[in-house]
Structure formats: structure tokens, C-alpha cells
Amino acid sequence: MTRSVTAHLFNSVNGVVESPDQWQFDAFGEAEGELMGKAIAGIDDVVIGRKLWQEWSEYWPAAQDPFGAFINPVRKHVVTSTLSGELPWNSTIIEGDPAEYVRRLKAGDGGGISVVGGIETIRSLFLAGVVDALTLTTHPVVGQGRRLFDDSVPITRLQLVDSTITPAGNAVLSYALRPSD
Numbered sequence: 647m648t649r650s651v652t653a654h655l656f657n658s659v660n661g662v663v664e665s666p667d668q669w670q671f672d673a674f675g676e677a678e679g680e681l682m683g684k685a686i687a688g689i690d691d692v693v694i695g696r697k698l699w700q701e702w703s704e705y706w707p708a709a710q711d712p713f714g715a716f717i718n719p720v721r722k723h724v725v726t727s728t729l730s731g732e733l734p735w736n737s738t739i740i741e742g743d744p745a746e747y748v749r750r751l752k753a754g755d756g757g758g759i760s761v762v763g764g765i766e767t768i769r770s771l772f773l774a775g776v777v778d779a780l781t782l783t784t785h786p787v788v789g790q791g792r793r794l795f796d797d798s799v800p801i802t803r804l805q806l807v808d809s810t811i812t813p814a815g816n817a818v819l820s821y822a823l824r825p826s827d
Contacts, residue, residue, distance in 0.1 A: 648753060652778060654762075655782055693767065718735070782818075
């Protein structure tokens with residue numbers, strides 16, 4: 647049985663995914679927390695880019711909240727061209743092509759796999775077809791910063807696989823790549 651690979655990002659209505667802590671704070675309530683809990687349930691492995699891994703590996707090991715309880719013990723696979731050797735925090739460097747690595751991970755045993763960031767890592771793995779579902783929680787705000795899909799991405803057809811509107815006004819939309827006709 648093939649493992650599921652998912653990714654989940656918070657974004658603004660104009661597509662900004664960078665630094666959601668700067669603009670999501672007033673639109674994250676109980677329903678969003680429950681949806682996040684469901685999203686991480688059953689995840690055995692996460693794929694993470696180097697920059698985000700470095701930020702999180704400094705902060706999360708000391709955190710005592712539900713996300714810390716999830717992220718600290720889970721196996722982390724780091725996309726990097728600059729780090730080498732053994733990594734702390736239950737982490738492994740991805741050797742070779744990240745898409746091929748995730749395909750091999752997906753074909754192995756275990757629970758779900760989540761691609762948690764960064765922007766380029768999620769974009770490239772989603773467009774390579776290894777992410778089964780990309781969930782975007784769109785907050786009712788116009789943000790400033792980098793978008794997941796910028797002008798470098800060609801027109802790409804998606805299909806909606808799930809949707810929820812939360813009491814805080816967020817649209818939680820999950821997409822997959824649309825199969826070629």
C-alpha cells in the first residue's frame with residue numbers, strides 16, 4: 647500500500663504563504679486547531695527544507711504544546727545542499743533528488759508523510775506529482791511576502807478534493823494535480 651503525502655500551508659487571499667504568523671493571528675480559532683490536529687494525525691515522517699528545519703530545530707525541541715508534541719519525535723527528512731553529516735532532532739539529510747527520495751519513502755512502510763516547508767520544497771514536490779493533496783488554509787487577509795505559486799510556475803490544472811469554511815472565515819481547500827486528459 648502506498649503512503650499518502652500531504653502538504654498544508656496558510657495563505658492570504660492574494661496567495662502569500664510567507665510568514666503567516668504576521669497575518670493569521672486573528673483568524674485562527676478552535677476549528678482551525680481541530681483541522682490541524684486531524685492533518686497531523688497518523689503522520690510518521692515529515693519532509694522539510696533546510697532553512698525551515700534550522701529555524702524549527704532551534705525553537706520546537708523546547709516547546710510544550712500540541713505541535714511540539716507532534717514535531718519533536720517525528721522523523722524529519724531535510725532537503726539541503728549545504729548541510730552534511732548526521733543531524734540532530736531525529737533528522738536525516740535527503741540524498742539525491744528530493745522527488746525520487748519522497749517517491750521511495752512513499753513506497754515504503756509506515757503512516758502518512760507531510761511536506762511541511764519551505765516554499766520551494768512544497769512547490770517542487772507538488773509540481774513533481776509526489777504530493778497527493780495540497781491543503782491551503784486561506785485567511786481573510788491580504789498579505790505581503792512570497793507566494794507558493796509565483797510567475798515562474800506554468801499554468802497547472804488542479805482538482806479540488808476537499809473543502810471547509812471555518813467560523814473564523816477561513817477557506818480550507820485541498821487540491822491535487824489534475825490528471826492529464
